[in-house]
Amino acid sequence: MTEVALQAVELVRRIEGAVSHTLVNGIDLAVNKGEFVAITGPSGSGKSSLLYLLGLLDAPSEGEVIICGQPTSKLSESDRADVRLTKCGFVFQFHFLLPEFTSLDNVLLPMRAAGIMAEAEMRERGLALLDSLGLAEHANKRPNALSGGQRQRVAIARALANRPEIIVADEPTGALDTASTEQVFSILRNIADQGQTVVVVTHDPALAARADRRIHIVDGKIAEITGRGGGELVCETVS
Numbered sequence: 001m002t003e004v005a006l007q008a009v010e011l012v013r014r015i016e017g018a019v020s021h022t023l024v025n026g027i028d029l030a031v032n033k034g035e036f037v038a039i040t041g042p043s044g045s046g047k048s049s050l051l052y053l054l055g056l057l058d059a060p061s062e063g064e065v066i067i068c069g070q071p072t073s074k075l076s077e078s079d080r081a082d083v084r085l086t087k088c089g090f091v092f093q094f095h096f097l098l099p100e101f102t103s104l105d106n107v108l109l110p111m112r113a114a115g116i117m118a119e120a121e122m123r124e125r126g127l128a129l130l131d132s133l134g135l136a137e138h139a140n141k142r143p144n145a146l147s148g149g150q151r152q153r154v155a156i157a158r159a160l161a162n163r164p165e166i167i168v169a170d171e172p173t174g175a176l177d178t179a180s181t182e183q184v185f186s187i188l189r190n191i192a193d194q195g196q197t198v199v200v201v202t203h204d205p206a207l208a209a210r211a212d213r214r215i216h217i218v219d220g221k222i223a224e225i226t227g228r229g230g231g232e233l234v235c236e237t238v239s
């Protein structure tokens, strides 16, 4: 049976000010466990704003984000932070690794913050993650000794550290060369194929093409959904 990992219900994000601005304007979306979804759309259409709501990095003005069956809109800030830490992993366009930390120590950060595993277990997991991403020999290097693609792979290892249900990535290949872009595509695809849920904002049609579904956003609303459902190519235009 299909299991929903992430759900948005009538999601709205408004910025109030002298002129109020609606960044996300009534989005309903359900993402299945193990699904790879790409969010596409023109610049300024609200893709990142939507992604931040889905990853609990921002709170909606209206509506609900449900993560693994748990509604989050009424959680306290500290409970939201706990859900974010344990259920969501983040990859951004720029890696945001701590420059004074080695690759391994960067990967250990979310595990240390969650405080669930013993030190030896965390180190073993951190090294295994780095190894799985082809970075075994770079575990003790700092970010400035790594290439852009290697840094982004460390950032992906960090995102996977707490075995999150959902990986949220905002333009993860936006700052990478072609070869590193291809590696990151394959890694994200594999993550979804192994059962974690991946939601990626991208301008890159080649990355979007690897996704199971593409959600096209215009003016903060879903304009079109394309992808494969039950083996059939489906295309739904939303008015």
Ligand SMILES: Nc1ncnc2c1ncn2[C@@H]1O[C@H](COP(=O)(O)OP(=O)(O)OP(=O)(O)O)[C@@H](O)[C@H]1O
Binding pocket: 015, 021, 023, 041, 042, 043, 044, 045, 046, 047, 048, 049, 050
């Ligand atoms: N905190 C904020 N206050 C005011 N306006 C904002 C804020 N955050 C985003 N915006 C504006 O809301 C709109 C949507 O931004 P968002 O970053 O979500 O778009 P995007 O589709 O991800 O764009 P891009 O592809 O260029 O990254 C943009 O016009 C942006 O300038």
